[in-house]
Amino acid sequence: MHDKANWPNDFNARWNYISYFPERTTQVPLLDADTKLGASGMSVDKAWTYTVGSDNVKIAVIDSGIQWENPDLVNKVALNSAELKGDKRPQTAAGAECGGTGALAGYDCNGDGSFTVADYRDDPRFAGVVAGEPCFTDGDRKKPGADRIKGDINRNCILDPGDIIAFPGFSDGVDDDANGYTDDIAGWDFFKNDNDPYDDTRFGHGTGEAEDSSAEANNGDGDPGVCPGCRFIPLRVGDSFIGDANDFGKAVVYATDNGAKVVQEALGTLDQTLFSKAAIDYAYSKNVIVVASMADENSRHHNMPGTANHTLTVHTVRYNEQKPESSNTYVAYDMCSNYGGHLSMSISGTSCSSEATGRASGIAGLVYSMAEKKGLTLTAEEVIQLFKMNADDIDVAESRMPSPAYYYSHAGFDQRFGYGRANAARMMQAIDSGMIPPEVDVVSPEWFEPIHADRTSGPIAVMGRVSALRAKSYDFKVQWAPGVQPEEADYKDLVAPLTNIPAATVSGGAAQLAQFDPRQIDTAHTRDPDSPHGENDRSISIRVHAVAHYDGGDVHGEARRVVAITNEKNGLDADLLPGFPMNLGASLEGSVKLADIDGDGQRDIVVPDSSGRLHVFSMKSGKPTEVAGFPYLTHRIDGINPDLSTEPTVPSYLAAPAYKAGAQGGIDPMLAREAVMAAAAIGDLNGDGKPEIVLTSWPGSIYVLDATGKDLPGWPKRLPLVPSCPLDTSKPMPASCMDTFHGFARGTYSAPVLVDLTKDGKPEIVISAFDGNLYAYKTDGSMLEGYPVALKSPRSDRPSRIMATPTAVDLNGDGIPELVSGSNQQIGGGGGAGPVFAVDGRGNNAPGGPYLPNWPIAMTSVKLYPVIAEGIVASQAAADLDGDGVAEIVIQGNGAPPIAVKADPGPQAGFEEPPNRLPKRTDETGAETYGFQSMSNFGSQTKADTNDVMLPLFSQPSVGDMDQDGVPDLIVSGGSLTLAGSLAGGGQRAERSQQLIAIWSGKTGAMLPGAPIVVEDYTFLLNHAVADVSGDGYPEVITGTGGYFVHAADGCGNEAPGFPKFTNGWVASTAAVGDVDGDKALEVVVGTREGYLFAWHTKGKSDGAIEWESFHHDNANTGNYLNKLDQGGGKASTPLICAAADGDASGKLDAGGGCGCRTASSTSEGSNLGLASAAALAALLVGRRRRAARVAA
Known part of the structure; x- marks a missing residue:
């Protein structure tokens, strides 16, 4: 392909396809690593000399649907x-x-x-x-x-x-x-459960994915996909790349049962369910490879659904300058991509992990096509091994120099590059010569399993399978080494290597491959450069390495697994409660609540999981025991629910082969239950003195059950169906539908809110919904008069879903709480702002209409991602900052300064902040002003880099009196402007970027001295518990991150004794605090997205300072700081005074208790730097193909 005469008429020698280097305009020499590899790209051009793909090889593109009119794809869809x-x-x-x-x-x-x-x-x-x-x-x-x-x-x-x-x-x-x-004529829509996978919102991501893998060649339009001869099946699972893992699971099952060879999923699902994992395993068992995105936040957090057994996870490497021809390397880490011990492959591209998924899926299509040409039927594992064992190893010597310009790499596997860059030509050659790698699969321990030696009963088995049926014989060894990317010399055998095993013998399977004693493992190693906070200090790598012997030579195969071990050698966690951590098997995005459910006088642990199970654990016996009647199970998901009477318009898929086979060789339909990703609400709904539990599911069901796990009469309920809007304008428009102009869907992410809207002493149930409405239900399941209320800003042409949980607070003094909520509606050019509404508690029956005067207001909020970061997604908080007895509303957007507004915010001029803001303060000139200080005004004793700006990102606000001065303070988490710069992608290493937790004084508007607090990763979709867990009388902010730790830091920036706590997982839920074991001390309970539930003892007292006990403040999820909790109440005798700054200047939070402090103003005001930072953030992210529509509408 170096010769242009051989080019297709739509091929422009893409740098990432070619087996040579593009003509370079720079005199800067190539890195030695590039010179050794000899090409800028993945040698797709050479692979095409073997095959351009087979019409019989189908790639299932599981994404946002398809824009049918795309000329490069219209003839590539598998009919x-x-x-x-x-x-x-x-x-x-x-x-x-x-x-x-x-x-x-x-x-x-x-x-x-x-x-x-x-x-x-x-x-x-x-x-x-x-x-x-x-x-x-x-x-x-x-x-x-x-x-x-x-x-x-x-x-x-x-x-x-x-x-x-x-x-x-x-x-x-x-x-x-x-x-x-x-009528599955051309794919399927599992998001809407119909036979047309059209991208009705025109988001375009799925269309771009299909182009990457399967676009037509030689048609004079666009660029050819990597496998232009393959066909693709469009399978829609959302209106973007963010969605429910159960919809993904249904699509994987369809793809597997209907002849796909490749599952292409550039998704970030909000959950990981038993069903989604079973679907991936089912595909694997049927020789279908699942190519999965690592995600795009330059983070180590474990993107779902890719962090599972039997996936090929990918991200991008790229050229390091603005253009390929001016660059001196083509294996630079792409700054917008994720990394970690579970990364399989690097793929050449510039559009983050999405492009990587598409291109890698195209290569997989070529692999299956070449195998078909040679008369071979490859297993999914053989395809995975062909990728890994034929990769171009990325080993950049300059990355190991002092102050390197490149991210660390070394010979062999590393967490930034996996096994290296895909080499499509070498894979074709391996198939052509019959040199197929051995199958090597590890299924247990699970990825990133947190193993506590003192909580295990014996050795841990390494389970998996090794085989080489095509070879003469094979060898294999099982080894371990400390760290996530050990050097080759560091590996040690777990069992004596086995050699010359007959090819017909399959090793492992039901029998273990090896075992290890976690008590004897020494995890000590030199800290890797990508774990500055010790994220991987307890990690070990387990690998199974096999060699298949052929007449023509040997071929290698390998599988890895990273786990974390806590033992006496590296320090046991003495604060863990007996029986913890618990592996619940499904992800835990729904925040924990603590309440006495069984009536024994002791708080129980109430935790929902994404597989539709609501658990209630009692610690009365000294270890967690499920309370009678639990777990409660949600309904089976649409299409898998045998009770068609509940959803007569939704088709049934139970006749599909996978579901007919069931657990024996197929999928057990009982696994497929509505995912719960929000906190439960707990309260006495019917006045019988016993608690009820209210639960919402992502697909839009509301469940109300008593303390024995039985449904209350009239429940559950389902939110209305939201179809696609008809393309035929002659057809009637439904009341609610989804298209380019209507961002509605069916479902809810809202935690239920329990609030008395009728003054009868009994709470109603309030939720927000994806159809843009606030709903209020009576206890009997009937709708409260005046509801639902539609949230529609007159400043936005496109109504949209609501992700926020409403805040319940009386703002007009009538004794009926109002409901405050943001909306995903986008306001202004580029969607740079979003609305916040204050709805009269009487709803549509309020004399002046449903909205309070001067509401809704618009707040700057940069659109970063669809669904989870557009408009105002954060649930707002209510607190009285000026002592007048009426709460202010604390509002947080993305990338903009938070604000606190009065019940009447006053008339808003354009996008200026409303005039009636708090706190009232004086600026550095002595002039009176209002609002919190600039996001660049850091506290005097912060460990953060002060030459930066704090940006609220992806999270939700909490309030609590951190400094014990009698006025609640604002807690908001996010990142730095330098971090936002790194998200924009590119091949230049980010010199510094920070994830931060800011604490602004509610009295002075300044950040507390220790703020912002540095943490190691993002705090997606959570708010922060606030309670004294150090025992010194002063509260800590308790929050988890995607980078494995749960922190408890006070206003001085110091961690409570024993904190931070290590989970080895991604915490995306709010911790709960309370006494669950009856010792009058506080425990902290939180779950991870990997499915592990943790509970720790603390030094805090149950009657101490508890400011914000769980998600949205309380068990009723009101978000209202004025509502009195049924625990805590303690206050410090004097305001907090910070001692002289100490600790690790690198930003790692020190363990060691609270301190007392007198808060002081920051050193400079910073004028409008916060808004300027938001504008800069928007500019940085505008070109990110991964998180935006990938083709023009």
């Missing part, structure tokens, strides 16, 4: 001929039967050897113009073009598979192929 039988087959221009042989008989009208939408082009039913009915040339359907052809049902000016789906009589309600999916 299901088994659903297009009889009269639904294409016809010749004369209306006759088409030609073709074999499976194509009657389908291949144009004689190109494939069945595509092009075969319908001359069909008289589809050809010919419909006069007076123009098609539209834009995705928003505002720009009319020429009159449409008859077959252009969706009126996008091109004949596409969506037209075949919509053509009258083609989707006839008959499952012609009896595969369990009626």
Whole structure:
């Protein structure tokens, strides 16, 4: 391909495809690592000399759906001929039967050897113009073009598979192929549960993914995908790349049962369920590879669903300068990509892990195509091994120099680059020569399992499988070494290596491969450069390495697993309660609540998991024991629920092969239950003196149950269905639907809020929903009069979902609490702001309408991601900052200064902050002003780099009197402006970036002396518990991160004794504090996304300072600091005074208690630097292809 004469007419020698270097304009020499590799890209061009892909190889693109009109993809969609039988087959221009042989008989009208939408082009039913009915040339359907052809049902000016789906009589309600999916003509929409995977919001991510792997070549348009000869199946699982793992799981099952060879998923699911993991295992067992995104935050946190067994995880490496021709390396770490011990491969690209997923899936398509050409049936593990064992090792010597310009790498595996850069040509050569690597699979321990030696009963088994059925014989060894990226010399055998094993023998399986005693493991090693806070100090790497012996030589295979060991050698965690950590098997995004459920006078642990189970654990016996009647189970998910009467419009997939087989060789449908990702609410709803529990699920069900786990009468309820808006404008528009102009969906992320809206002494149940409404239900399940209330800002043309949990607080003094909530609506150019509403507690029945005067207000909030970071996603907090008895509303957006506004915020001018703000203070000139000090004004004793700006990001605010001066303070977490810069991508190493927790004084508006507090990773979607866990009378901020630790730091920046706590997981929920074991002391309980529940003793007292006990303040989830808790109450006798600054200047938080302090103002005011920082953040992120629409609408 170095010769342009060999190029396709749409190929421009992409730097990441080629097997040589592009013409360079710089005199700076290439790095030695690049010179040794000899190419800028993945040698896809050489791979094409073996195959450009097979029509029989299908890639399932699981994403946001497809924009049907894309010219590079319209002929690449795999049409299901088994659903297009009889009269639904294409016809010749004369209306006759088409030609073709074999499976194509009657389908291949144009004689190109494939069945595509092009075969319908001359069909008289589809050809010919419909006069007076123009098609539209834009995705928003505002720009009319020429009159449409008859077959252009969706009126996008091109004949596409969506037209075949919509053509009258083609989707006839008959499952012609009896595969369990009626009328699956061209993929499926598991987000809306219908047969049209159209990207109705025009987000474009799924379309870009399909282009990366499967775009057509030699058509004079765009660029060819890596496997231009492959076909793809569009499977929609969300309106972006963020969604529910259960929808992903359904799509994986469909792909596996319907002939896909590759699952391409550039997703970040909000959960990881038993069902999603089972679906991945099912695909693996059927020889289908799952290519998974590492995600894009330059972080080590474990992206879901990729952090599971049997996935090939990928991210990007790139050139280091602005253009390929001016660069001196092509294996620079792409700053927007994630890293970690579970990374498999680096893929050449500039658009983060999404592009990596698409390109790698295309390479996988080439692998299966080449195997088909050679008459081989490859297993998924063999494909994974072909990737890893044929990679270009990234070993940059300059990365190991002092003050390196490049991220660390060494020979072999490393956490920033995995096994290296994919080499497609070498993979083709291996298949061509028959040198297939051995299969090496490890399934246990789990990825990142936290192993506590004093909590295990004996050795830990290493479970997995090794085989080499194609070879003559094989050897293998099982080894371990400390750290996440050990040097080769550091590995030690766990068991004597085995050699010359007959090829017919499969090792492992039900029998263990080896075992290790965690009490004897010494994890000590030199701290790796990417773990400055000790994130990997307790990590060890376990690897199984095999060698297959062929007549032509040896071929290697390898599988790894990273776990963390806590033992006497590195320091036991003496504060863990007996029986913890507990592995619940599914991710724990829903925050823990602590309440006496069983009536024994002791708080129980109430925790939902993403597999639809609500657990209630009692510690009365001294160890966690499930209370009778629990776990409670949510309904089975749409499509897998046998009770069709509850959702008659949702099809059933239970006739599909995987579900029919069940647990024996398929998928147990009982695993597929509605995910719970929000905290439960607990309170006495019916006045019987006993607690009820209210639960919401992501798909939009509300469950109300008593203390024995039984449903209350009238429950559960389901939120209304939200279909796609009809493309045919002649059809009636539903009351709520989703398209480019309506960001609605069915479901909720809201924690239920219990609040008395009728003054009868009994609370109603309030939730926000993805259809843009606030709902209020009575205890009997009926809707409260005046509800639902739609949240629609007049400043936004596009109504949208609500992610925030409402805050309940009386703002107008009528004794009925108002409901304060943000919305995902985007305001202003580029969606740089979002609205916050204050809804009268009487809802639509309020005399002046549902909104209080001067509400909604708009607040700067940069759109960073869809769903979780657009508009105002954060749940707001209420607290009285000026002592007048009326709460102020604390509002947090993304990348902008937080504000606290009065009940009447006053008239807002443009995007200026509302005039009625607090706290009242004087600036550095002595002038009176209002609001919190600038985000660049750090406390005098912070350990953060002060030449930076703190930006609230991805989290939610809490309030609490941190300095015990009688006024609650604001706690907000996020990152630094330098961190935001690193998220913009690029090949230059970020010199500094910080994740931070800011604490602003509610009295002075200044950051407390120890703030912002440095933490090691993001604090996604959580707010912060606030309680004294050090025993000194002064509260700590208790919060977990994606980087393995749970912190408890006071206003001076010092950690409580025994903190930070290590989890080896991603904490994305709010910790709960309370006495669960009856010792009058506080415990801290929190879960991780890996499914582990932790509980620790602390030095705090149950009658001490408890300011914010759990998610959204209290067990009713009101978010209202004025609501009295049923624990705590203690106050320090004097305000906190910070001692002289000490500790590790590097920013690592020191263990060691609280201190007392007198808060002082920061040294400088900083004027409008906060807003300028938000603008800079928006500019930095505007070009990120991964987290934006990847094709033009």
